[in-house]
Amino acid sequence: MSELILGKTVSESIYSELRVRIEALKSKGTTPGLAVVLVGTDPASEVYVRMKGKKCEELGMHSVTVVMPENTSEADLLKKVSELNKDSSIHGFLVQLPLPSHIDEKKVINAIDPKKDVDCFHPVNVGKMLIGEPDFLPATPAGVQQMLVRSGVDTKGKHVVVVGRSNIVGKPMMAMMVQKGDGADSTVTVVHSRTKDLPSITRQADILIVAIGKANFITADMVKKGVVVIDVGTNRIEDPSSPKGTKLVGDVEFEGVKNKASKITPVPGGVGPMTICMLMANTVAAAEKANVSR
Ligand SMILES: NC(=O)c1ccc[n+]([C@@H]2O[C@H](COP(=O)([O-])OP(=O)(O)OC[C@H]3O[C@@H](n4cnc5c(N)ncnc54)[C@H](OP(=O)(O)O)[C@@H]3O)[C@@H](O)[C@H]2O)c1
Incomplete structure (x- = not known):
């Protein structure tokens, strides 16, 4: 009989380590912040976005959910990405995929500051992972x-x-x-x-x-x-x-x-359960890096 590898058990052990790191950051005045941008009303995406927000709250992290209508223009989404790139309370963010078909996903991913790209989809982060020098892992x-x-x-x-x-x-x-x-x-x-x-x-x-x-x-x-x-x-x-x-x-x-x-x-x-867990880990790591370089 085989042994089961359970996401709940593994993710709980990671969350308990993250809680310690989050408290350490907070004691230095930094609350790790994650923003999730949702364009449209895809039901599966809505569920994921809600789960991400809930997990941030549970961990005592700062969480922002930006909901934009289905007919949002590419330019308006790029403007939002640019705002989040500059927002010092947000250490990591992602734009929930898939995007409506009139928006070029690659353009949007490429516009995210690689330092805040906690999904690790930006080509810079993909390249760094490939050469074994990752800032984030997907x-x-x-x-x-x-x-x-x-x-x-x-x-x-x-x-x-x-x-x-x-x-x-x-x-x-x-x-x-x-x-x-x-x-x-x-x-x-x-x-x-x-x-x-x-x-x-x-x-x-x-x-x-x-x-x-x-x-x-x-x-x-x-x-x-x-x-x-x-x-x-x-x-x-x-x-x-x-x-x-x-x-x-x-x-x-x-x-x-x-x-x-x-x-x-x-x-x-x-x-x-591992995907959201590692997203939280990437956000905490981004906040730690931002804290060091302040
Ligand atoms: N957290 C999570 O639990 C989580 C996260 C991400 C994804 N998923 C799940 O993981 C699965 C894969 O996701 P994805 O995003 O990687 O899928 P994807 O983008 O659709 O890619 C599927 C891959 O499987 C290959 N494939 C399809 N049919 C095949 C076959 N009959 N034989 C061999 N290879 C075949 C495709 O080959 P070609 O490239 O040749 O077409 C492609 O490379 C999905 O069920 C998704 O829901 C779960």
């Missing part, structure tokens, strides 16, 4: 790495197979695991929708990190015994037995794969 892959480290998974010299090559999860995950140092030093293979004979590669993984958005894609025959499995996927599928008629599942067929894995993350309850 929240979801950083959360995955923390789950590995804090549950005692040795990554050194291990074969990490990342399934998916998105800019948000797969590619930064690859870049992080291949770096020198603790929680990394891995041999990394990335597979995607054009990969030939994908199962022959996933079966070689010591650590399998899956982020493709395809329900129950990885099955027991695609992994080797003893593998550590991190399932980033979140997919809502029909479930007539649940009151809502749907349920959340990962990209990994949990019931089958858990019998072969040494450690595995469930969905829900796995990677989910």
Whole structure:
């Protein structure tokens, strides 16, 4: 029977360390501040934005939510970004994606001051991560790495197979695991929708990190015994037995794969809580840097 790696347990240990750092900052007169800009009324984005605000409050951080209408012009959004870049009470901010189609997401991301880019989407921060000199790490892959480290998974010299090559999860995950140092030093293979004979590669993984958005894609025959499995996927599928008629599942067929894995993350309850946790960690780190350079 495999051991579960739970996001709640890992994130709580990080939050308790963050609380100490936040108190230290406050005692020097700095309250870490996070702003989230939401354009439009995408229901999933609204939920995430509310969760971020709530977590800031719980931690005693300063939190600002900027809600802009769906028909906001690109120029007005860029103006808001520029204001937040200058606002000394805000140490980190993000513009919730996706944006309405009339706004160029790249232009908006490029306008964020890299020092406040707590999502780590700005090309400067992506480049710094790649060369192993990060100011921030992107929240979801950083959360995955923390789950590995804090549950005692040795990554050194291990074969990490990342399934998916998105800019948000797969590619930064690859870049992080291949770096020198603790929680990394891995041999990394990335597979995607054009990969030939994908199962022959996933079966070689010591650590399998899956982020493709395809329900129950990885099955027991695609992994080797003893593998550590991190399932980033979140997919809502029909479930007539649940009151809502749907349920959340990962990209990994949990019931089958858990019998072969040494450690595995469930969905829900796995990677989910880690993204907001690492966003908070990035905001605290940004406030600490701003405090030093004051
Ligand atoms: N905090 C969290 O829990 C969290 C955070 C972020 C994302 N997620 C979830 O993680 C999943 C992935 O998110 P994402 O943003 O990385 O997705 P994405 O941008 O849609 O990228 C999906 C990746 O999976 C690959 N892929 C799709 N179908 C495949 C197949 N049949 N075989 C092999 N590769 C395949 C795609 O390959 P190509 O590049 O070749 O098209 C692409 O690289 C989603 O379920 C998302 O909801 C969860």
